[in-house]
Amino acid sequence: MADPSTYRPRPGSIPTQPGVYRFRDKDGRVVYVGKAKSLRPRLSSYFQDLAHLHPRTATMVTTAASVEWTVVGTEVEALQLEYSWIKEFDPRFNVKYRDDKSYPWLAITMDEEFPRVMVGRGAKRKGVRYFGPYGHAWAIRETVDLLLRVFPMRSCSNGVFKRSQQIGRPCLLGYIDKCAAPCVGRVDAEEHRGIAEDFADFMGGRTDAFVKRVEQQMYAASQEQDYERAARLRDDLGALTRALEKQAVVFGDGTDADVIALAEDPLEVAVQIFHVRSGRIRGQRGWVADRVDDLDTAGLVGEFLLQLYAGEDGDAIPREVLVPALPDDTDVFEQLLSESRGSKVGIRVPQRGDKRTLQETVAKNAQQSLVLHKTKRASDLTVRNQALEEIQEALDLPSAPLRIECYDISNLQGTEVVASMVVFEDGLARKSEYRRFVIRGVDGQNDVASMHEVITRRFRRLLDERIEHGDLGSGEVDPEAGPMLIDPDTGRPRKFAYTPGLVVVDGGPPQVAAARRALDELGIDDVPLCGLAKRLEEVWVPGEEDPVILPRSSEGLYLLQRIRDEAHRFAINHHRSRRSKTMVESLLDDVPGLGEVRRRTLIKHFGSLKKLRAATIEQIAEVPGIGTRTATAISEAVANRPGSVGVNTATGEIEEG
Numbered sequence: 001m002a003d004p005s006t007y008r009p010r011p012g013s014i015p016t017q018p019g020v021y022r023f024r025d026k027d028g029r030v031v032y033v034g035k036a037k038s039l040r041p042r043l044s045s046y047f048q049d050l051a052h053l054h055p056r057t058a059t060m061v062t063t064a065a066s067v068e069w070t071v072v073g074t075e076v077e078a079l080q081l082e083y084s085w086i087k088e089f090d091p092r093f094n095v096k097y098r099d100d101k102s103y104p105w106l107a108i109t110m111d112e113e114f115p116r117v118m119v120g121r122g123a124k125r126k127g128v129r130y131f132g133p134y135g136h137a138w139a140i141r142e143t144v145d146l147l148l149r150v151f152p153m154r155s156c157s158n159g160v161f162k163r164s165q166q167i168g169r170p171c172l173l174g175y176i177d178k179c180a181a182p183c184v185g186r187v188d189a190e191e192h193r194g195i196a197e198d199f200a201d202f203m204g205g206r207t208d209a210f211v212k213r214v215e216q217q218m219y220a221a222s223q224e225q226d227y228e229r230a231a232r233l234r235d236d237l238g239a240l241t242r243a244l245e246k247q248a249v250v251f252g253d254g255t256d257a258d259v260i261a262l263a264e265d266p267l268e269v270a271v272q273i274f275h276v277r278s279g280r281i282r283g284q285r286g287w288v289a290d291r292v293d294d295l296d297t298a299g300l301v302g303e304f305l306l307q308l309y310a311g312e313d314g315d316a317i318p319r320e321v322l323v324p325a326l327p328d329d330t331d332v333f334e335q336l337l338s339e340s341r342g343s344k345v346g347i348r349v350p351q352r353g354d355k356r357t358l359q360e361t362v363a364k365n366a367q368q369s370l371v372l373h374k375t376k377r378a379s380d381l382t383v384r385n386q387a388l389e390e391i392q393e394a395l396d397l398p399s400a401p402l403r404i405e406c407y408d409i410s411n412l413q414g415t416e417v418v419a420s421m422v423v424f425e426d427g428l429a430r431k432s433e434y435r436r437f438v439i440r441g442v443d444g445q446n447d448v449a450s451m452h453e454v455i456t457r458r459f460r461r462l463l464d465e466r467i468e469h470g471d472l473g474s475g476e477v478d479p480e481a482g483p484m485l486i487d488p489d490t491g492r493p494r495k496f497a498y499t500p501g502l503v504v505v506d507g508g509p510p511q512v513a514a515a516r517r518a519l520d521e522l523g524i525d526d527v528p529l530c531g532l533a534k535r536l537e538e539v540w541v542p543g544e545e546d547p548v549i550l551p552r553s554s555e556g557l558y559l560l561q562r563i564r565d566e567a568h569r570f571a572i573n574h575h576r577s578r579r580s581k582t583m584v585e586s587l588l589d590d591v592p593g594l595g596e597v598r599r600r601t602l603i604k605h606f607g608s609l610k611k612l613r614a615a616t617i618e619q620i621a622e623v624p625g626i627g628t629r630t631a632t633a634i635s636e637a638v639a640n641r642p643g644s645v646g647v648n649t650a651t652g653e654i655e656e657g
Contacts, residue, residue, distance in 0.1 A: 174455075268290055
């Protein structure tokens, strides 16, 4: 790990103009690229006390061994150079948005003498008009097949086209009127180009004019009693209608926009983008990127816009970009996109109406994409095995930890302290093995003492199970006691009989030390232990001064974080449940005629203060033992005395009891 002070440039040597900078490691590899309006204050901010830096920024500056910069004339040039360097050097500490798959485009080759319509993937080329991208190739092929009835342009490959020219006979599409057959001279190059331009205009959103034109031609043919032609035009009109139905109308004003939403967690960020042209959704894309940079939502949006639109021009850039948060230097992004498009481009956060509604839909898609991505990782047997092997290697365990238990503490301003124990076996949650603990006799703000207590209680139960069921402590089992792990009454495993392959505590060295002390006091020395700290996602082991650092892309780290997050969720849910029941009891203490038994019956019936407050007097009176007079007193008690409000120290959320 490098000391940033060893390569810190003199402040006076850093220019104050806009520019782009690169951090390199000791091997000369670029590890981070950034831009700044003024290089001096931006670069100086990286060389302050490491304790004041965000953990990921601190990791970056200690990984780097040198920094260099390039001065540019404007902030737009800085933005363009930043993208070029990110693309060239692929720095590890920059967010990298990469498609999780290749998306198909509808392309019309206007650079050819006889333009061709086709569905393809990959890089764009000049002289070709592109539409999309689309979620599925089959969907756009269906649309093309419908539209070729109305716009019979060429869709064959160059080889098929040349062969038809040589033999003087068109392909099947020419015979069924889905191609004007320019290969055999039915239309000349100018006429065929006109058909291709009409096709492109229709796909570009100018649809009403074509629909009205076909309707007028159909009615004219009918009046002329040319019923065969009128029937063909009727079928063409139906094809246009079906093609339009495949593209949902979301904005009635014909807006051209890209609607972007993010779903984030500490490790990854999922991106979804809906391409809306002429008020219709024309395409959708989504992917998941590793979150390796210290960026908030606005910063992530800025990185995404930079990588999405760099190198694009013309209609590929919409008139409006709707985002969840405005990036830094929004005006610079707007200027860059406007120059690339050739007309004004606006970036904004929708506040209300159809645009806000659509962005909420896109956000739901992003969240579902992130959940699906994590589910696929968790359900992949090969990935789970890899994760367990990485944990075994990193912690120097004798075998892969097939059973991992994780513990978390939750409290509300020192009250109602609870703990959770979650269990993962073979890398999957074993919810039937989850356990909850209520911590008493410990200062609520003392998470270390609480952790000591819960580890003591859990493993004392393990020792009790061993002694009670024949395990004499040496690995031997008393034959008369039967198998130690199975309850003879239920045939199921006993609650605390399993010895975990690894214990994980939510926290750093203090929590790990408390857990280790609890195990030592019980004489247990065969259970591996570690802690996962939230700040840098470091893995701490007992007795070690330095943490174990797993790579950000490590499946082992991902599994530990998932276990830690599940323990946190389980503890919070338990805490909220207890808090609600305790508050109900306190509000009902002064209700005359309501004893302890009926109070518990009432709590069991409604389950929470919120549901009790929402209940009518008649609904309360339906509870056994509660009459109308008592129900009226209960309703007044919970309505007139609001529950206390506090801040949950585990979540930072304001909670009402």
